Amino acid sequence: MSKQKESLVQHHVAHHFDTAEQEFSTAKLGMWVFLVQELLFFGALFVAFFVFKYLYPEMYVEAHHHLSWKMGALNTIFLITSSFTMVMGVRSAQTNQRRATKNYLFATMLLACSFLVVKYFEYAAKFHHGLLPPHFFFGEGVHQTLPIFFGLYFVMTGLHGIHVLIGIGLIAWLMYRNSRGEFNSEFYTPVEMVGLYWHFVDLVWIFLFPLFYLVG
Amino acid sequence: MAHAVNEGSYLTNPKGWKSWLLTLDHKRIGIMYLLFIVISFALGGFFALALRLELLSPAKIIFTAKQYNQLFTLHGAIMVFLFIVPSIPASLGNFVMPxxxxxxxxxxxxxxxASFYIYVFGAIFCVYSMISGAADTGWTFYTPYSTTTNTSVISMTLGAFILGFSSxxxxxxFIATIHKMRAKGMNWFRMPLFVWALYATAIIQVxxxxxLAIxxxxxxxxxxxxxxxxxxTIGGDPVLFQHFFWFYSHPAVYIMILPAMGIMSELVTTFCRKNIFGYKTIAYSSIAIAIISFLVWGHHLFVSGxxxxxxxxxxxxxxxxxxxxxxxVFNWLSTMYGGSINLKTPFLYFLSFMVLFCVGGFTGIMLGALSLDVYFHGTYFVVAHFHYVMMGGTVMAFIGGLHYWWPKMFGKMYSEFWGAVACFFIFVGFNMVFFTQFILGAKGMPRRYFNYLDQFQPLHAFSTMGTWVLGLGFLIMAFYLIDSLINGPPAPANPWGGMTLEWHTQSPPVTHNFDVAPVVDHDPYDYRRIDG
Amino acid sequence: MAKHSESHHVIVPVKTFVATFSALLVLTILTVVASRFDFGSMNLSIALLIAFCKASLVVWIFMGMKWDRGFNFVAFVGSILFLIIFIGFTFSDIAFRDYRDKVEGEYFGLAHPVKPISGAHHE
Structure with missing residues (x-):
């Protein structure tokens, strides 16, 4: 471990593990199991989405024309690119390239912020047109059930947005730890874990985008 | 049987309340959970006593109808979210499983x-709901009533939401621990069955x-x-809420009962001094229950449209x-057959469980039958059924497990005599309360009613008196358990002659659990090895 | 226990990541293009199929499932099965209510109980 010059802070295997390998694979297993619960957390919302798509298909068609597919596509590209930079960040941590890790993490964070900026403009437009959850809805539409669509839209994209926000926080934390030189080929567990989380956030958007913006 | 005096057990090393609040030791976290869970149980029990008291007579005694609704909501919500879901896994499981x-x-x-503090944080919201106009929706929070009532539903549901994350x-x-932290030689089929049960529980929890959270x-x-x-009113579907709710809450019933079944498997081998009958079938049936539990939630919606x-x-x-x-159940019975049965307090609870769980299980099959349920749904029959499973099953197992591992946790022995007395009162009191309710339900007494017809009064009064017997049993238990902490004789490392690894370390264990990392080379309940 | 120790040391070549990234971009364009045409009832299936392909790429390569397998794979794929159970059973209710509503409507003259839209409830 000492041959890595970049490694300024050495990681010590926690007392209850026998080896670093056991520690790493346990963390990874824990993270996957956590993602399983995330999947069902969002999954339930998708169930609700499909139930009302089944009950009110015409309303969904009308509603999705109120969303800008261009903005959605732009955000999809932001998130996919950020997944790519994240995975490159993990790779650079694996190969002891501290500087590259920093740059990739920064790029990921920047893309995540861009995502939120686009989201902000989308939300602002919805607020302007009154296309809001039922208690605040004052928009115009053919179908009386339209508020349900926007209730779901704000809950699902809102929760996803909160996950993006948490992701930005986690990446900032990684950048701090990276600047202290904590990560190297022997220890990069946190980068890998945040990476998994970040890809999952991307994964949710991969389904949100076509369902809300394209098909309706 | 090395004694703890020299280096100190986990209870005293390190010292100071701060070392407890910031501890990372699973044993201490288990004990802290235990404390909060017992407090929650007492609180939920208090509400139960109060609402049963109100039902002593058809007329109003103390509470108004609305307060009655709030009481049974608080009783249900506290017992489910604060007590029974975390009860066995978070306290006993946390302590014993590693x-x-x-x-x-x-x-x-x-x-x-963190999950302990999230639990405390969630509990604060529940308690806040209690004092700020308690929710009156029932613990199931069915819409549309829960979205329109002006009681404090938000803080109660927020509390349950946060408690969910703790769970x-x-x-x-637990899943990561069971996969990755097993001792050398401890393969999957050498794990104690309690660990299997916790594993199945963890699957459902995740x-x-x-x-439920969403x-x-x-x-x-x-x-x-x-x-x-x-x-x-705008085209939504309240029945969808019930689907969502029971997709969690039916499996959650097995979050409650599976760990209890795990404890039963431990008790029966130790106190019959015999290898478990059908180890693999018990292990696999835990997993089977976990999976099937996801396929049945709709039986709560038979009359919901x-x-x-x-x-x-x-x-x-x-x-x-x-x-x-x-x-x-058949495997436990077969294990008892030909065993040398040792009627200690934990085993008395094992026997109580066997009787009560069978009654609860059979009536569950009755309620699962569509045609019968249309009649029984929403009557006291359902109340009696789930109390037989939840209280007669899980609480009995929890108490049994508590008595079983009490010497290990605190290094003290309690009074066997008073243990048996308390168990007698609890068993009798429980049946007084809830068997009566089977009859009430079959006669058509609807649940959650503040008033009832005069003809039901004798049965209601008998049921209420049962709660007093039950309460007395718990009171006796509280006394002798607290007494044992102060005056109890020190416990040996293995007071019951158990085979599983927790009995191989001293009582109470040292902070790092084992002085020498154990190596496992035999089945968990292989009594022939030592008995010849 | 440490059977999958190789996963620790797999360093995936950059070109694999670039190829995956490009494929994801192509699929994004494809799904947008597909949505410009009307395939009738197939619209949803096509969109979901493409999204599923994209998701698989992310899980397989970016999240490294390809080099991981084992329990993590079983857990993740298994959870999708439970989600399918959730959707399937919910629809066994939602999609079949019409029948009884119709029958009850005939006998009792009831309106559709699931959709009692009460006019302009909101402003």
């Missing part, structure tokens, strides 16, 4: 402490609890900004749960 695996700790000790994180932690979140949002999906197709499918699938449950 010991049973021969591990130094759970996989993520900091996460373990999820415990599940994540897969089902997030759905359901409660949707309910909170419905009350604040409106989501519309549960609101029939779900489609006939769904009701029929759910009714048929519900019968499937009976198979793995019965496999376990």
């Amino acid at each position: 010991l049973m695996l021969g591990a130094k700790d759970v996989a993520f000790p900091r996460l373990n402490l 999820i994180l415990t599940g994540v932690n 897969l089902a609890t997030p759905v 359901t409660l979140l949707l309910l909170i949002l419905e009350r604040t900004i409106g989501v519309g999906i549960f609101d029939p 779900q489609s006939d197709n769904a009701a029929t499918i759910f009714s048929i699938l519900t019968f499937l749960v009976g198979i793995p449950s019965a496999i376990k």
Whole structure:
């Protein structure tokens, strides 16, 4: 471990593990199991989405024309690119390239912020047109059930947005730890874990985008 | 039988309240959970006593109808979310499971402490709801009533939402621990059955609890900004809420009972001094119950207006749960056969469990039958059924487990005589309370009613008197257990002659669990090895 | 226990990541293009199929499932099965209510109980 010059802070295997390998694979297993619960957390919302798509298909068609597919596509590209930079960040941590890790993490964070900026403009437009959850809805539409669509839209994209926000926080934390030189080929567990989380956030958007913006 | 005096046990090393509050030791976290869970149980029990008191007579005694609604809501919500879901896994499981695996700790000790504090945080919201106009929706929070009542639903559901995450994180932690932290030689089929049960429980916690979280979140949002999906006035569907709710809450019933079944498997081998009958079938039936539990939630919606197709499918699938449950019961019985039975207090609770769980299970099959349920639904029959399973099953197992591991946890022995006396009162009191309610239900007494017809009064009064006997039993238990902490004789490392690894370390264990990392080379209950 | 120790040391070549990234971009364009045409009832299936392909790429390569397998794979794929159970059983109710509503409507003259939209409830 000492041959890595970049490694300024050495990681010590926690007392209850026998080896670093056991520690790493346990963390990874824990993270996957956590993602399983995330999947069902969002999954339930998708169930609700499909139930009302089944009950009110015409309303969904009308509603999705109120969303800008261009903005959605732009955000999809932001998130996919950020997944790519994240995975490159993990790779650079694996190969002891501290500087590259920093740059990739920064790029990921920047893309995540861009995502939120686009989201902000989308939300602002919805607020302007009154296309809001039922208690605040004052928009115009053919179908009386339209508020349900926007209730779901704000809950699902809102929760996803909160996950993006948490992701930005986690990446900032990684950048701090990276600047202290904590990560190297022997220890990069946190980068890998945040990476998994970040890809999952991307994964949710991969389904949100076509369902809300394209098909309706 | 090395004594703890020299280096000190986990209880005294390190010292100071700060070392407790910031501890990463699974044993200490288990004990802290135990304390909060017992307090919650006392609180929920207090509400039960209060509402049974009100039912002593058909007329108003102390509470108004609305207060009565709030009482049974608080009783249900506290007992479910604060007591029974975390009861066995988070307290006893946390304490014993790493010991049973021969591990130094759970996989993520900091996460373990975090889930404890999340639990406390969630509990604060529940208590806040209690004092700020308690919710009166019933613990199931059905829409549309829960979105329109002006009682404090939001803080109660927010509390349950937060408690859900505590449960999820415990599940994540347990799955990782069981996969990765087993001692050398401890393969999957050398794990004690309690660990198998906790594993099955953890699967449900991870897969089902997030759905509860999102359901409660949707309910909170419905009350604040409106989501519309549960609101029939704009085209939403309140029955969808029930689907969402029971997708979690039916599996949650098995979060409650599976660990109890695990404890039963431990008790029966130790106190019959005999290898368990059908180890693998018990282990697999735990997993089978976990999976089947996801296929049956619709039997709560038989009279809610779900489609006939769904009701029929759910009714048929519900019968499937009976198979793995019965496999376990028959295996425990077969284990007792020919064993040298040692009638200690934990085993008395084992026997209570066997009787009460069978009654609860059989009536469960009755309620799962679509045609019968249409009649029984919403009567005291249902109340009696789930109390037989939840209290007669899980609480009996929890108490049995508590008595079983008490010497290990605190290094003290309690009075066997008073243990038996308390068990007698609890068993008799329980049956007084709830068997009566089977009769009430069959006669058509609806649940959650503040008033009732005069003809039901004798049975209601008998049931209420049962709660006093039951309460007395718990009071006796509280006294002798607290007394044992102060005056009890020190416990040996292995007072019951148990085979599993937790009995191989001193009582109470040292902070790092084992002085020498254990190596396992035999089955968990192989009594022939030592008995010849 | 440490059977999958190789996963620790797999360093995936950059070109694999670039190829995956490009494929994801192409699929994004494809799904947008597909949505410009009307395939009738197939619209949803096509969109979901493409999204599923994209998701698989992310899980397989970016999240490294390809080099991981084992329990993590079983857990993740298994959870999708439970989600399918959730959707399937919910629809066994939602999609079959019409029948009884119709019958009850005939006998009792009831309106559709699931959709009692009460006019302009909101402003």
